[in-house]
Amino acid sequence: MLTIDRINKQFGSKNVLRDLSFDVRPGEMFGFCGANGAGKTTTMRIILGLLTADSGHVAWQGVPLTRAVRRTIGYMPEERGLYPKMRPVDQLSYFGQLHGLDASTAKRSAEEWVERLGVVMSPKDTLDKLSLGNQQKVQLAAALVHDPAILVLDEPFSGLDPVAVDALADGLVEKANAGVPVIFSSHQLDLVERLCDSVGIINGGVMVATGTVEALRERESRKQLAVTVAGAGSGWSARLPHVVDVQEEAERAVVTPDAPDSSSAILAAAMELGSVEQFGWRTPSLTEIFREAVAA
């Protein structure tokens, strides 16, 4: 298990990370969400050993990360970067070798990943001749080429078309299924929700919510009721008792009760207004959980 334990980091007088903790188990896909400047990139750079934490530590299987273990991490930095004047296969093979593969294995692996991610290019093309989407795929291949034991990807999906997103997502799922812990940050919360087993939401350098998507939903559930009442007339939801907030759209309304226990009183009142066609606790989306967590 990869453990990030109470990490603190200051840049000058600015607290960038405060007691940040989370775990990623082998085979787990961890979605790291947060607004720009929340501290995601700094956290990843600390995991990679590009920055040092002021306090706290990062451990793998209970042992603080060594440089040797860090060499097995596949990393995709937020600021994309490869050699523009080098052919993709040559540079992937170079990165493979730097990460400890021998020359022939590195070359084979480079060719495989270029093929698998569907990079469109002719063999003589240097990287700068490729379209941005294809360059992005090569960037991802650079994180995967040395068969990493841990994956840390900063915004891997940004700037990709839907087909490429699927290809990339499949690649990540496969890695996770093979037992590799995968951490990725993303603003595309629907993707995080679809792919991730667990999520961490960071705000202002503090982890405001972390856990499995279900657990977070659980936490945020029993907060809003979805109610549909036929034949109640306009403004019906405002007449419900024990209600703090309503959003009404014709027969449908999302109702925030003052307390979870008020639901039966609300149902009884709704039945007075017309025929209740739907009544139940609303399942919050990750976007809503995120908004809630960040606003709190």
Added chain:
Amino acid sequence: MSAPTSRSASPASLIRMVAKREITTKLHDRTYLVSIGVFIVIVLVVVGFNVLANSGHNEFNVGVVGSASQEFKSQVVTGAKQLDAKVTLSSVKDEAAAKTKLENGDLDAVVSGDTLITKDNVDTTLGAVLKGAHAAVVQQQQIAEAGIDQQKLAQAMQVAPMHEQTIDPNAKTNLERGIVAIVAVGVVYGMLMMIGQFVAQGVVEEKSSRVIELLMVVVKPWQLLTGKIIGLGILGILQLAIVVGLGLGGAIATGLITVPGSAISTILQVLAWFVLGYTFFASMFALAASLVSRQEDLGSVMVPGTFIPMLAFFAAFKVLDDPGGTFSTIVSMIPGISPTTMPVRAAMSDVPAYQYTLAVVLQVIAIVLMVRLAGRVYAGAMLKTSGKLKIKDALAQSRETLAATNAE
């Protein structure tokens, strides 16, 4: 689930990989290959042109109207030998035939009795040979006609050659060697600036393309810097070997120039100093380059850096002028200036061993300090991939980067 295996690579193998990439990338770079190709073509053209221009030089065909006397022939052969020329005599029927052959260039000159006929101006060497031979033959005839005893005359004409004495017997060779040294320094200096520029561009490329962040995960800043300097340095030496070897080798092989044996040691010294100078300046250029993030900004930070080797190059001319002076003694021991001035000074005068050693030791110390400083600035500046940095800020940041990347 298996734990990550620790695949460790030694610093040496990482440095080797970085160096290898620098070399192969340059060898795939069309612009680079074209510029080297142009270089080689220029060298070949210069050598070839000189060979052509010099071939047949000092070889002459001379026609003699009627037939030449045995005496004249032997005088011509002796005279030509003394002047390092070759004159072939042939007989022509009459002056008219001779003139036709002169017109179409079959003959360089024609001797008709006591007249020397040429197409235009007579070549100085050929003129001297022919006139000398003619004079000698006529003299002997006149002496015989005057009835002077040939033997006595010969004895009287016998004069012991004047004794020669030189105050500084090595002055000429020293100057020759000095010129060899300054030419070599010039070529090497040009190469140093070119390769140094490559190092600087490479450093900025890694920052501007932001590939540096990926590299830093596995390669420590000093390893990256060392690999880059070694890789491009090897390329520079190969380049030097090709261009200089081709030019010098071609010129020697075709007899265009003769290099005095002592010049070989001078050239070797220049090359050894090139290695020292290159390491020093390449580190300095890398330091400067690491402060910026775009190729456009490179020029402004490189100015102070390129100023020093330029100064060193001009100082070498001053040394050529006065190798024994105080100025030469001082500059040839200043790190950064010594790589260009010491080989010139050593070629032209006897440098005390302690001074030579001191110059090398000081330069090596300067390299060690420069490499360390460059390594720190480079490390501190690496993750600042936008804007320009000050050395002070880079050094402040380097503490953290080095702590992070040096942790085991």
